[in-house]
Amino acid sequence: MRLEAIENPTLARSLGLPVLALVATFMVGGFLAMLAGANPLLTFGLIVKGAVGSKFALLETLNRATPLIFTGLAVAVAFRAKLWNIGAEAQLYAGALVTILIGTKLALPGPLLIPLMGIGAMIAGGVVLLGPVLLKTRLGVDEVVTTLLFNFIMLLLISMLLEGPLKDPMGMGWPKSEAIPRNARLPRLVEGLRLHWGFGIAILSAVVVWVVQTRTTLGYEIRAVGLNAEAARFAGIPVGAVMVKTALLSGGLAALAGYSEVAGLKGNLTLDLSPGFGYTGIVVAMLALLNPLGVIVSAIFVAGIFVGADGMSRAAEVPTYIADILLACALLFMVLAILLTKFRVRKG
Amino acid sequence: MSEIVDILISASFWAAVLRIASPLIFATMGELICERAGVLNLGIEGIMVIGAFAGWIAVYAGLPLWGGVAVAMLSGMFFGLIHAVLTVPFGLSQHVVGIGITLLATSSAYYAYRLSLPEVSSPPRIEPFQPIDIPGLSDLPFVGPALFSQTPLTYFAFFTVLVVALVLYRTPLGLALRAVGENPSAVEAQGLSVTALRMGAVIVGSGLMAVGGAFLTISAFSSFFFEMVNGRGWICIALVVFGAWSPSRALLGALLFAAFDALQVRLQQTSYGTLVPYQVFLMIPYILSILALILMSRRANVPAALMTPYNRGER
Numbered sequence: 001m002r003l004e005a006i007e008n009p010t011l012a013r014s015l016g017l018p019v020l021a022l023v024a025t026f027m028v029g030g031f032l033a034m035l036a037g038a039n040p041l042l043t044f045g046l047i048v049k050g051a052v053g054s055k056f057a058l059l060e061t062l063n064r065a066t067p068l069i070f071t072g073l074a075v076a077v078a079f080r081a082k083l084w085n086i087g088a089e090a091q092l093y094a095g096a097l098v099t100i101l102i103g104t105k106l107a108l109p110g111p112l113l114i115p116l117m118g119i120g121a122m123i124a125g126g127v128v129l130l131g132p133v134l135l136k137t138r139l140g141v142d143e144v145v146t147t148l149l150f151n152f153i154m155l156l157l158i159s160m161l162l163e164g165p166l167k168d169p170m171g172m173g174w175p176k177s178e179a180i181p182r183n184a185r186l187p188r189l190v191e192g193l194r195l196h197w198g199f200g201i202a203i204l205s206a207v208v209v210w211v212v213q214t215r216t217t218l219g220y221e222i223r224a225v226g227l228n229a230e231a232a233r234f235a236g237i238p239v240g241a242v243m244v245k246t247a248l249l250s251g252g253l254a255a256l257a258g259y260s261e262v263a264g265l266k267g268n269l270t271l272d273l274s275p276g277f278g279y280t281g282i283v284v285a286m287l288a289l290l291n292p293l294g295v296i297v298s299a300i301f302v303a304g305i306f307v308g309a310d311g312m313s314r315a316a317e318v319p320t321y322i323a324d325i326l327l328a329c330a331l332l333f334m335v336l337a338i339l340l341t342k343f344r345v346r347k348g
Numbered sequence: 349m350s351e352i353v354d355i356l357i358s359a360s361f362w363a364a365v366l367r368i369a370s371p372l373i374f375a376t377m378g379e380l381i382c383e384r385a386g387v388l389n390l391g392i393e394g395i396m397v398i399g400a401f402a403g404w405i406a407v408y409a410g411l412p413l414w415g416g417v418a419v420a421m422l423s424g425m426f427f428g429l430i431h432a433v434l435t436v437p438f439g440l441s442q443h444v445v446g447i448g449i450t451l452l453a454t455s456s457a458y459y460a461y462r463l464s465l466p467e468v469s470s471p472p473r474i475e476p477f478q479p480i481d482i483p484g485l486s487d488l489p490f491v492g493p494a495l496f497s498q499t500p501l502t503y504f505a506f507f508t509v510l511v512v513a514l515v516l517y518r519t520p521l522g523l524a525l526r527a528v529g530e531n532p533s534a535v536e537a538q539g540l541s542v543t544a545l546r547m548g549a550v551i552v553g554s555g556l557m558a559v560g561g562a563f564l565t566i567s568a569f570s571s572f573f574f575e576m577v578n579g580r581g582w583i584c585i586a587l588v589v590f591g592a593w594s595p596s597r598a599l600l601g602a603l604l605f606a607a608f609d610a611l612q613v614r615l616q617q618t619s620y621g622t623l624v625p626y627q628v629f630l631m632i633p634y635i636l637s638i639l640a641l642i643l644m645s646r647r648a649n650v651p652a653a654l655m656t657p658y659n660r661g662e663r
Contacts, residue, residue, distance in 0.1 A: 001437050001543075003659050036463055084443050139645040142589070144390065144443060146641060148582045149634045156634075160627035282447055319462035324455030331448040332430070335440050 003343040014341045021333035028329045029322060036318040043318055050311020051304035057311065059195050063265065065296075065303035067092070067274065069202035070257035071281025072288065072295040073209050078129075078250040080213070080290050081226045083136075083243060085129060087147030088254035089278025090154035094128040095121035095255025097158060099262045100166065100269045103180030110183030117184070118201075118259050125255020126248035128154070133247035137240045151278065159271055168268065177269040186264035198260030202296075205253060209292040212249075222246055254278060283327045287334055302327060351618040352611070361610055362494035366502055369606035371396070371563040373505040375584040376591070376598050377512045378424075378556030383588055384516065385549035386529035386653040390446025391431045392557050393581030394453030395424045399558025401457035404565035404572040405464060407474045416566050417501070417559055424558020425551050427453045432550035437543055439657025450581070458574065476570040477501055501559075501567040506599075508556065513595040525549055529651035532658040542658045557581070579634065586637035590644050593651060601640065609633050 006013075030040030052058050071088040078085035085091075098120040103113055132146040162175040170178075186197040213219035221242045224232040233239050261273055284302050288294030309323035355361050375396055382389040389395075403420030407413055427449055434445045465471065477499035481487075485496040516522040524545055528535045532542045560580075565572050587605060591598025612629040615621060621629075 003439065032459065079444075086447065135642060135645075139642060141641045141645045145582055145585050145589075146638055149579070149586070149637055152579045152634045153631050156627040156631045160625045163627075164625060279447075279451065282444075283451070286444060317466070319459050321455050321459040321462060324451065325459055328448055328452035328455055332434065332445065332452065335444055335448070336434060336438060339438060339440060 002346050003339075004346045006342060006344050009341050017337040017341050018334060021337035022330065024333045025326055025330045029326050032322050032325060033316075033318050036316075036322075038316045038318045043312060043316055043322075046312035046315050047305065047308035049308070051308030053311075056194075057307065059193060061300065061304045061307045062195055062199055064307050065299040066196075066199045066202050066264070067257035067261050067277045068280055068284050068299035068303055069199075069206060069296055070260065071254050071277050072284030072299050073202075073205055073292055074250045074252075074254035074257075075281045075285035076288065076290040076292055076295055077209060077213075077222070077253065078246060079226075079285060081222045081243065081246040082229070083133065083246050083250065084144045085132075085147055085247075085250050085254075086144055086282065087129060087132065087150045087278070088250075088257075088281045089274060089276065090147070090150040091125035091128050091251045091254035092258040092261075092274050092278050093154045093158050094124040094251075094258065096258030096262045096269050096273055097161070098124040098255075099259045100177045100180065103184050103263065104178045110181060110185075113180070113184035114186065114263065117180075117263055118256065121255040121259035122252035125251035125253070125258075127251070129247040129251030129254075130244065133243055137243050155271070158269070162269065162271065166269070175271060179267040180263065184263065185267060186260065196260075196264035198264035201256065201260060202299075205256065206292045206296050209249075209253070213292060218242070218245060254281070257281075280327065283331045286331050289338065351620070352615070355611060355614045355618075359490050359492075359494040361614065363497065364610040364613075365603060365606045366495065366498055367568065367606075368609050369602045370498075370502045370505040370567070371560040371580060372584055372587060372602040372606065373509060373599060374560030374563060375557045375581060376560075376587045376602055377508055377595060378553040378560065379584050379588045380591070380593060380595060380598055381512065381516075381525070381549050381553035381556070383654055384529045384593060384651055385525050385546045386532065386651055386656065386658075387432070387435055387546055387550050388442040388446060388655050389428075389431060389449075389550060389553060389557075390443060390585070391427055391449030391453060391554065392446075392584060393577060393579070394450030394457075395427050395554050395557040396561030396564075396577045396581045398423045398427060398453040398457045399561030400565045400576060401461060401561075401572050402558070403562030404474060405460070407566055408472060413477055413566055417562055420558045420562035420566075421555040424561075425555040428551040428554025428557075429547075431554065432547040435657065436546045436550070439659055442655050442657075461572065461574075471571045471573065473570045474566065476565075477567040499567045501563050505563075509595050509599045516595065526651075529653050532653055532656075536658075546658075557584075560584075583633060583637050586641050590637075590640040592644060592649055605633065605636060605640075608636055 033040045033043040050057060051061050071092060074088045075085060099117040102117045102120045132143045132150065135141040135146055136143045159175065162177060166177045168176050168178045189195045189197055189200055221237050224237055225239050225242050229239050257277055262269055266273065280302060284295060284299045287298040305323045305326055309320045312318060313320045375392060379389055379392055399420040402423035403416040406419035407416035411419065431445060431449045434440045435442050479497045479499050482496040486492040516526060524535060524540055528542055528545045536542050561577060564576055587598055587601045590601040612632045616626055616629050
């Protein structure tokens with residue numbers, strides 16, 4: 001077989017295939033539910049109910065979507081420049097760490113701490129990604145492996161700090177940090193509802209990234225480098241500098257996920273702050289076709305599946321890991337569907 | 349320092365080096381085959397997880413140990429097939445698909461684990477491979493207990509390197525495989541199918557990765573734990589680069605790496621262990637992998653067509 005480019009794909013093709021990818025994903029899900037001895041439709045019903053069935057469930061989904069918007073944006077920005085940042089997990093923890101350091105060690109008024117922690121977190125996240133990116137641009141070391149390996153190093157570093165200098169003396173022996181003061185927490189978005197300003201900042205970030213990508217020179221340069229780095233260099237675009245800026249932006253966004261989880265939700269730092277938000281960000285970004293505004297939608301969708309699966313598994317005998325399989329399938333089916341909107345399969 | 353010397357001259361240390369190296373050798377050879385054919389396989393981490401699970405559950409269900417190895421290999425080949433279809437004929441991003449395969453294989457293993465053992469709080473144990481003394485050689489002083497009293501899978505790992513090297517450099521198939529990673533159009537011009545060669549390499553390579561995973565459950569630990577692969581797959585990708593895509597040098601890299609890993613575990617028990625937090629020791633493997641990548645970055649002879657999909661009729 002070979003692939004043949006389609007000049008003008010029809011609307012039915014451009015829209016139908018991605019929808020088909022989602023249908024295929026849920027067919028796999030249905031099969032998995034049947035393997036567990038459950039009724040597929042009932043299982044999906046329970047997932048939907050668990051995700052959006054009540055005000056509490058919906059707010060829980062939005063809360064879970066918040067870090068995913070940040071890590072999804074981080075991945076979307078980087079992948080657009082063909083910078084394969086698989087290390088959003090490490091950058092998230094770097095952001096969380098600096099948030100805790102500033103929040104617990106600096107005796108400043110809360111209103112001052114809130115922005116300071118955010119800025120500090122972004123710098124930390126950017127710096128963490130800068131290492132692998134400089135290794136890539138200067139020495140040609142593949143960033144996929146280095147960013148992946150950094151995830152493990154960062155988690156061990158956090159573990160070391162939580163059992164050492166950052167350990168909460170009142171923590172009953174658990175490896176967790178002291179909490180940041182109450183007045184340095186991100187306030188509720190709406191009084192009385194369990195949804196914090198981290199969600200607002202996430203939406204705002206998505207809009208800012210969209211503006212940067214579509215309305216600025218940097219956005220143009222990032223796209224040019226991603227499409228063809230050699231051609232971009234030939235056209236006089238400083239490829240190395242664009243990569244560094246992309247890295248700072250991407251790492252900073254991932255770090256905001258850690259900032260928002262600590263300052264908005266948890267208050268302190270533990271080793272289970274992120275159940276893989278950094279890796280899930282890759283799925284979020286790909287489902288959004290790397291579009292920053294699309295990231296908001298896909299993050300809420302992905303968060304809904306996770307929250308819904310939690311609720312579902314309490315009622316039905318289907319393990320929660322069905323959510324992870326669904327997302328992996330969605331990712332693979334979606335990249336294939338997107339390809340087939342632009343190419344036709346020919347025999348021979 | 350004397351503590352380090354004491355460790356290095358003990359036979360049990362070198363026996364541990366071979367044991368720790370074994371899963372890495374399988375998976376590194378698997379990745380090497382894929383990359384020599386021009387396909388990066390980031391599914392490696394997840395494929396090791398599914399191999400570890402599939403091999404273990406098969407033995408738990410009553411299959412003999414070698415049956416478990418075969419089941420693990422088949423499970424890896426299945427996910428390798430998905431990776432191959434998406435990246436070779438469809439030419440999708442090898443990065444994105446690879447990460448997707450890792451997520452899919454890992455979550456499939458966890459899902460299947462929960463389904464097959466819903467009630468247990470800790471995973472049941474199986475009777476793993478036992479060390480086999482090589483007659484004559486295992487009686488040698490020092491060398492015997494260090495090298496010739498290993499489980500069959502460890503011997504098999506070294507045998508695999510030999511086979512991979514022989515096939516790659518001494519057979520027409522190996523020549524075609526190497527060529528397909530360097531200059532696919534030339535291979536096509538010879539009347540061979542680039543698609544078939546690359547897909548075959550990815551499927552076989554993925555089978556080997558899964559055997560590497562299975563080593564952990566049916567030769568080393570006798571049980572399946574979540575997160576037991578713990579980045580070993582990513583380390584193997586670094587080892588392929590470190591070995592400059594050559595089987596013998598990759599083997600050397602795996603042994604060197606295992607030696608450092610065995611050393612850090614033992615150093616934790618010494619006076620160094622009380623001075624330095626244990627997390628620092630656990631970081632060493634990952635830091636070494638990054639250092640290895642940096643060290644080799646200037647000289648590595650990357651297969652020219654690595655990560656470049658081939659679409660017939662283009663150009």
